[in-house]
Amino acid sequence: xxxxxxxxxxxxxxxxxxxxxxxxxxxxxxxxxxxxxxxxxxxxxxxxxxxxxxxxxxxxxxxxxxxxxxxxxxxxxxxxxxxxxxxxxxxxxxxxxxxxxxxxxxxxxxxxxxxxxxxxxxxxxxxxxxxxxxxxxxxxxxxxxxxxxxxxxxxxxxxxxxxxxxxxxxxxxxxxxxxxxxxxxxxxxxxxxxxxxxxxxxxxxxxxxxxxxxxxxxxxxxxxxxxxxxxxxxxxxxxxxxxxxxxxxxxxxxxxxxxxxxxxxxxxxxxxxxxxxxxxxxxxxxxxxxxxxxxxxxxxxxxxxxxxxxxxxxxxxxxxxxxxxxxxxxxxxxxxxxxxxxxxxxxxxxxxxxxxxxxxxxxxxxxxxxxxxxxxxxxxxxxxxxxxxxxxxxxxxxxxxxxxxxxxxxxxxxxxxxxxxxxxxxxxxxxxxxxxxxxxxxx
Numbered sequence: 033x034x035x036x037x038x039x040x041x042x043x044x045x046x047x048x049x050x051x052x053x054x055x056x057x058x059x060x061x062x063x064x065x066x067x068x069x070x071x072x073x074x075x076x077x078x079x080x081x082x083x084x085x086x087x088x089x090x091x092x093x094x095x096x097x098x099x100x101x102x103x104x105x106x107x108x109x110x111x112x113x114x115x116x117x118x119x120x121x122x123x124x125x126x127x128x129x130x131x132x133x134x135x136x137x138x139x140x141x142x143x144x145x146x147x148x149x150x151x152x153x154x155x156x157x158x159x160x161x162x163x164x165x166x167x168x169x170x171x172x173x174x175x176x177x178x179x180x181x182x183x184x185x186x187x188x189x190x191x192x193x194x195x196x197x198x199x200x201x202x203x204x205x206x207x208x209x210x211x212x213x214x215x216x217x218x219x220x221x222x223x224x225x226x227x228x229x230x231x232x233x234x235x236x237x238x239x240x241x242x243x244x245x246x247x248x249x250x251x252x253x254x255x256x257x258x259x260x261x262x263x264x265x266x267x268x269x270x271x272x273x274x275x276x277x278x279x280x281x282x283x284x285x286x287x288x289x290x291x292x293x294x295x296x297x298x299x300x301x302x303x304x305x306x307x308x309x310x311x312x313x314x315x316x317x318x319x320x321x322x323x324x325x326x327x328x329x330x331x332x333x334x335x336x337x338x339x340x341x342x343x344x345x346x347x348x349x350x351x352x353x354x355x356x357x358x359x360x361x362x363x364x365x366x367x368x369x370x371x372x373x374x375x376x377x378x379x380x381x382x383x384x385x386x387x388x389x390x391x392x393x394x395x396x397x398x399x400x401x402x403x404x405x406x407x408x409x410x411x412x413x414x415x416x417x418x419x420x421x422x423x424x425x426x427x428x429x430x431x432x433x434x435x436x437x438x439x440x441x442x443x444x445x446x447x448x449x450x451x452x453x454x455x456x457x458x459x460x461x462x463x464x465x466x467x468x469x470x471x472x473x474x475x
Contacts, residue, residue, distance in 0.1 A: 033201055034100060034140055036178035038064065038133070041186065042111070045194065052114055060129055062391065064137020068383035071145045075376020076231050078146045086219030089150040089372075096142030097209040103135030104202030108195040143209065145379050149372035150217055152361045161302030164358050165295045168350070172288055172295075238373055243441060244363065250438045251356050251378055252385045254316055257430035258349035259386045260393035261326075264420055265342065272330050272417045273338055286339055287346035294350025307445045308358035309438060315351025316434045322348055323431070327424050330417045356382075393423050 038061055046052045046060070074092060081088040110128030148167070155163045178201075185197045239245050261268075265287075266280040298311060325341030328334070357378060364374035401419030 033174060033178040033205055034104065034136055036175050036182060037104070037198065037201060038136065041179065041182040042107075042198075045186065045189065046111060046114075050111060050114065060133050062387060063130060063133040064140065065384060065387040066134065067138040067141045068387065069380050070138075071141050071380035071383065072235065072373060072376040073231055074142050075145045075149055075372030075374070075379075076234050076370075077372075078149055079370060079372040082220065087217050088220070089146045089153070090213055090217050092146035093143055093150070093209065093213055096139045096146065097206055098139070099135045100139030100143065100209075101202045101206045103132045103137075103139060104198055104205065107132035107136070108191075108198040112191050112194070141379070141383065145372065145376045147212075148357075148361075148375040148379070149364070152364055152371045152375065154216065157362075157365065158303075160361050161299050161308075161354075161358055164302075164354050164361065165299035168354055168357075169292060169295045172291055176285075176288060234370070234373060238370055238377065243444065244374075244377070246437060246441060247356075247359065247363065248377060248381050250312070250434060250441065251360075251381045253430055253434040253437055254312065254352045254356065255382050255385045256389040257316070257427045257434055258319060258345065258352060260389040260427050260430075261323075261345070261423055262390050263394045264397050264423060268326075268417075268420045269335070269338060272420060273333070273335050275335060279335075283339070283342050286342045290343040290346030290348075291350035294347040295354060298351055298354040302354075302358055307442065308355045308362065309442045309445050310355070312352045312355030312359065313435060313438045313442055315348045315353075315355060316431050316438070318344060318348035318351060319431045320428060323424050323428050327421055330421065353382075396426075397423055 042061075046057045078089050078092045081091060083091050106128055110125050110132050113125030114122065114129055116125075151163050151167065152160070182197060182201075186193060266283055269275040269280045269283060294315070301311060302308060322341045322344030325337045325344065329338035329341065357375075360374050360378035361371075364371035397419040399419070400422050404418035
């Protein structure tokens with residue numbers, strides 16, 4: 033819900049209804065990314081924290097929820113001050129807006145990191161794939177549903193309606209997190225062995241184990257490859273292929289459809305014993321023809337190819353996200369005291385690289401398209417599609433780099449996997465935990 037507000041609804045409200053500059057809006061929306069690199073530290077502290085009540089994850093989830101609530105509570109007032117103009121309005125509005133977006137970003141990063149760590153603590157290894165798939169599915173469904181609800185509530189925009197909607201979202205987010213936290217984490221008595229080591233020491237030990245450094249490179253390269261085109265997907269369809277606003281709006285739904293299909297299939301494949309790193313690698317492989325179809329759609333004038341490529345991009349990104357998150361959970365389970373650190377490191381790299389790559393993609397597209405239309409790149413590239421094509425070609429290159437980086441990890445995982453004692457082709461008893469059902473989720 034908070035993501036739908038930050039990257040969707042408030043963007044339009046700030047630029048159109050409040051008349052704010054696009055540069056200032058982009059800066060505000062990017063502020064939550066400042067907290068993303070600290071996810072590894074948050075996860076590490078939650079691994080070793082013990083409150084007076086015997087919890088280690090709940091205090092961070094509660095603090096993150098309060099920060100999220102506080103940021104959303106003051107956000108509409110700050111935005112209205114910015115929209116009014118004047119020295120006082122601009123000054124106090126800018127300070128309040130920056131504080132609001134920072135609080136929302138920090139709250140989101142903290143609750144996501146501690147929540148993933150808690151899910152890993154609760155879920156047996158056999159149920160891990162089911163949990164990961166459910167988390168991604170609910171995030172996507174929540175994003176879509178919240179965006180639709182916000183668009184309906186703000187159809188007749190007034191300042192009072194903006195305050196009501198954003199503060200209503202703040203109250204609902206806090207309520208949902210309270211319900212989600214209720215009786216989830218068991219209480220543990222405090223002991224002398226629970227003294228937390230220094231973060232620098234824990235981080236060095238984490239990077240020294242199990243090719244964790246290479247794994248983080250894989251997460252960063254693959255995330256950049258799938259996310260760099262996020263901001264240019266719909267403009268590409270409209271400017272290059274001549275699609276209408278309604279037709280380009282459908283692209284987000286097509287990408288979400290591909291991602292949802294990937295989430296469901298990932299749960300089934302991982303439940304049957306497929307290595308999560310192999311699944312992530314196949315997601316990168318699927319991205320290769322997906323981006324190739326998008327590139328070919330422009331010279332062929334084929335919107336159908338563009339739509340098919342969009343679905344495949346969503347599916348490839350879904351496989352990659354589920355595979356790498358499952359691998360991070362397995363990496364944390366190898367040492368129970370590093371669950372939060374491993375998931376925090378995954379989240380820090382994923383969130384930071386996603387935001388940076390989206391911003392870089394938009395800037396690079398503007399730069400190259402401007403040079404191309406001015407004739408600086410030659411006659412052959414004197415068209416609007418030049419900047420878009422460069423981004424998609426760069427993403428193809430990043431996918432190949434991802435496959436190069438993940439190859440040794442997949443090979444090592446196959447060597448380390450225990451051999452199946454049953455002969456090839458023999459019937460195997462079905463695994464009662466293999467299905468993906470809500471009734472089998474940890475309660």
